[in-house]
Amino acid sequence: MEVGITSFRDLAIYQKSYVLALEVHKLTRELPEVERYELGHQLRKAAVSIPANIAEGYGRKNSQAEFKHFLRNALGSSNEIQVLPSMIQDLDYRNTEKLITEYDVLGKQIYRLIETWK
Numbered sequence: 001m002e003v004g005i006t007s008f009r010d011l012a013i014y015q016k017s018y019v020l021a022l023e024v025h026k027l028t029r030e031l032p033e034v035e036r037y038e039l040g041h042q043l044r045k046a047a048v049s050i051p052a053n054i055a056e057g058y059g060r061k062n063s064q065a066e067f068k069h070f071l072r073n074a075l076g077s078s079n080e081i082q083v084l085p086s087m088i089q090d091l092d093y094r095n096t097e098k099l100i101t102e103y104d105v106l107g108k109q110i111y112r113l114i115e116t117w118k
Contacts, residue, residue, distance in 0.1 A: 008058035013109050017050040017074070020102055024081070031093055043084040049077045050106070064117065071114045078107040 008014050024047035028040035057070025081103045085096035 008055040011054060011058065011113075013074075013106065013113060014051055014054045014058075016102075016106055016109070017047075017054060017078075020099070020106065021047040021051055023099065027085075027088075027094065027096070027099065031088065035088075035091075035093065039084055039088060043081065043088075046077045046080045046084065050074045050081075050110075053077070054110075067117060068114050071110055071117070075107055075110045075114065078103050078110060082107075 005011060021044075024043055028036055028044055031040050051074075053070045053074040057067045057074070060066040060070070082100050085099045085103075088094055089096045089100075
């Protein structure tokens with residue numbers, strides 16, 4: 001276990017994923033009404049699942065395999081989120097490059113934690 005980590009809230013990837021999930025919720029409010037229920041719902045669901053999986057996995061941190069399983073789920077959702085904002089951008093609803101980049105960085109951070117967690 002990393003030094004100074006006493007809760008899932010102490011993990012930088014949790015903190016970042018939580019803030020990004022809030023940003024996603026704000027973004028989806030700006031979508032056209034039909035997309036709030038289509039792309040917006042899927043995007044919100046994926047965004048919320050990242051901090052939720054990190055928190056749930058941390059609760060099982062005594063089993064390295066279980067924690068890493070939940071981190072891999074979070075990584076999958078991070079990858080999914082890179083697709084959905086691309087669609088939003090390609091449909092000319094909003095520029096989402098910054099969000100895509102932030103989730104790319106988050107995905108790399110999650111991957112590094114998977115590789116280094118002991």
